Amino acid sequence: MTNTDTRHCGRRLKAFKAAFPYTVPIFAGFWFLGIAYGLLMNKSGFAFYWPMLMAMTIFSGSVEFVAVKMLLGQFHPLQSFLVALLICARHLFYGLSMLDKFKGMGWKKIPLIYGMCDETFSINFTARIPDGVDKGWFMLWVTVLDYSYWVTGAAIGGLAGDLIHFNTRGLDFVMTAMFVTIFMEQWLKEKNHTASVAGVVISVVCLVVFGPEHFVIPAMAVMLITFMSVRNSLEKKVEC
Amino acid sequence: MTLTQQILTIATLVAATALTRFVPFLLFKGRPTPPAVQYLGKVLPSAVFGTLVIYCLKDVSFTSGAYGMPELAGIIVTALLHVWKRQMLISVLGGTACYMVIVNILHL
Numbered sequence: 001m002t003n004t005d006t007r008h009c010g011r012r013l014k015a016f017k018a019a020f021p022y023t024v025p026i027f028a029g030f031w032f033l034g035i036a037y038g039l040l041m042n043k044s045g046f047a048f049y050w051p052m053l054m055a056m057t058i059f060s061g062s063v064e065f066v067a068v069k070m071l072l073g074q075f076h077p078l079q080s081f082l083v084a085l086l087i088c089a090r091h092l093f094y095g096l097s098m099l100d101k102f103k104g105m106g107w108k109k110i111p112l113i114y115g116m117c118d119e120t121f122s123i124n125f126t127a128r129i130p131d132g133v134d135k136g137w138f139m140l141w142v143t144v145l146d147y148s149y150w151v152t153g154a155a156i157g158g159l160a161g162d163l164i165h166f167n168t169r170g171l172d173f174v175m176t177a178m179f180v181t182i183f184m185e186q187w188l189k190e191k192n193h194t195a196s197v198a199g200v201v202i203s204v205v206c207l208v209v210f211g212p213e214h215f216v217i218p219a220m221a222v223m224l225i226t227f228m229s230v231r232n233s234l235e236k237k238v239e240c
Numbered sequence: 241m242t243l244t245q246q247i248l249t250i251a252t253l254v255a256a257t258a259l260t261r262f263v264p265f266l267l268f269k270g271r272p273t274p275p276a277v278q279y280l281g282k283v284l285p286s287a288v289f290g291t292l293v294i295y296c297l298k299d300v301s302f303t304s305g306a307y308g309m310p311e312l313a314g315i316i317v318t319a320l321l322h323v324w325k326r327q328m329l330i331s332v333l334g335g336t337a338c339y340m341v342i343v344n345i346l347h348l
Contacts, residue, residue, distance in 0.1 A: 028329065029328060029329055032332075032333070033332070036332075054253075057250070057254045058250070058254050058257050059257070060257045062292065063257055066292070066295065067250065067253055070249055070253075071241060071246050071249060071250075072241070075245040075248075075249065077248055077249060077252050080252045080253060080256075081252040081253075081256045082256075084252065084253045085260060086284070086291075087292065088256065088257050088261075089260060089280075089288065090260075090281070091257075091261045092260055092281065093264075093281045095260075095261060095262075095265055096264045096268055098264075099264065099265065109265075113261050113262055113265060114258065114261060114262075116261055169340070169343060169344055170310075170336075170339050170340035170342075170344060171336070171340065173311070173314050173335070173336050173339040173340065174332060174336045175296055176293065176296035176297065176311065176315065176318075176335075176339075177314065177318045177331065177335035179292040179293045179296055180318040180319055180322075180331075181318060181322050181328050181331040181332055182289050182292075183286075183290060183292075183293055184319050184322040184323065185326070186285060186286045186289055187286070188323065188326070190286060193286075194283075195282075195283040195285075195286040195287045196286040196287065196289070196290055197290075198287055199286060199287030199288060199290025199291050200290035200291075200293070200294060202287070203290060203295070204294055207294060212299055216295065219291055219294075220288075220291070223284070223287050223288075223291075224284075227280065227283050227284070227287070228280075231279060235282075238279075238282045238283060
């Protein structure tokens with residue numbers, strides 16, 4: 001090993017040691033949800049490599065959970081695309097916030113962007129990286145660790161499904177519970193609940209009008225139109 | 241759904257997810273974000289999470305069978321747990337356990 005190699009190794013190790021503790025709580029959360037997702041896929045009739053490969057390629061928990069329902073339903077590629085786009089619309093804002101932080105990262109930029117999820121973003125955006133720790137390697141380790149927690153969780157769940165023979169009826173509620181939790185978290189964070197209430201009300205109305213297979217796209221369209229038409233008054237309320 | 245359709249569905253999901261991650265870096269490089277986009281970024285997430293909850297319930301019948309009572313109970317437990325502890329793990333675990341107990345023990 002040359003001198004430069006040793007220095008590179010040291011830098012990577014130092015960044016790993018700084019990054020790992022931040023990811024421990026995420027390990028618990030990702031394994032729990034990832035295993036639940038893999039289990040759900042298994043019980044829906046998919047071999048373990050389905051949830052594993054989907055975890056690797058999609059790498060968005062909420063999209064993967066919704067995908068279980070999609071894969072078992074009718075083929076609606078446009079609806080699937082739009083739903084995923086809207087679920088992940090928040091990534092746009094993570095990206096905007098990370099534009100500067102990812103500058104000059106070279107090849108690391110690609111995995112950093114591809115592996116950006118809610119949890120990784122919140123660490124990389126808020127963590128106070130100590131002096132002397134390589135920022136690029138720190139962020140990359142957080143990204144890689146979180147990614148591997150999710151993918152292994154999904155694979156383990158998919159494999160464990162074959163071993164678990166207790167009654168898993170009702171397990172699919174884990175998806176509903178997850179979205180209720182995310183919805184509540186957003187509710188507790190926001191000062192004005194207009195958007196949350198509008199989302200629920202518009203969706204229920206569209207579900208009744210258009211039926212379970214075709215309500216998502218109309219609901220999204222009505223939401224966009226509504227929000228743009230009340231922008232003047234609503235924008236001030238969400239600001240303050 | 242055929243295997244090809246399943247793979248195509250997953251491909252659209254991968255494309256949409258990756259798009260939302262890469263677009264800011266390709267589009268807004270060195271430019272300020274349009275105010276309309278910023279505004280939508282504040283209001284859309286809350287509304288979309290509401291839609292997702294409804295999406296999960298889309299096949300539940302509220303006019304027959306158990307009248308959606310197990311789902312309602314599971315949601316209330318999940319929400320209350322979250323207001324109380326604000327720990328995603330506890331809320332999801334508690335709500336799912338409550339629902340599973342209801343549908344399995346009461347055979348709803």
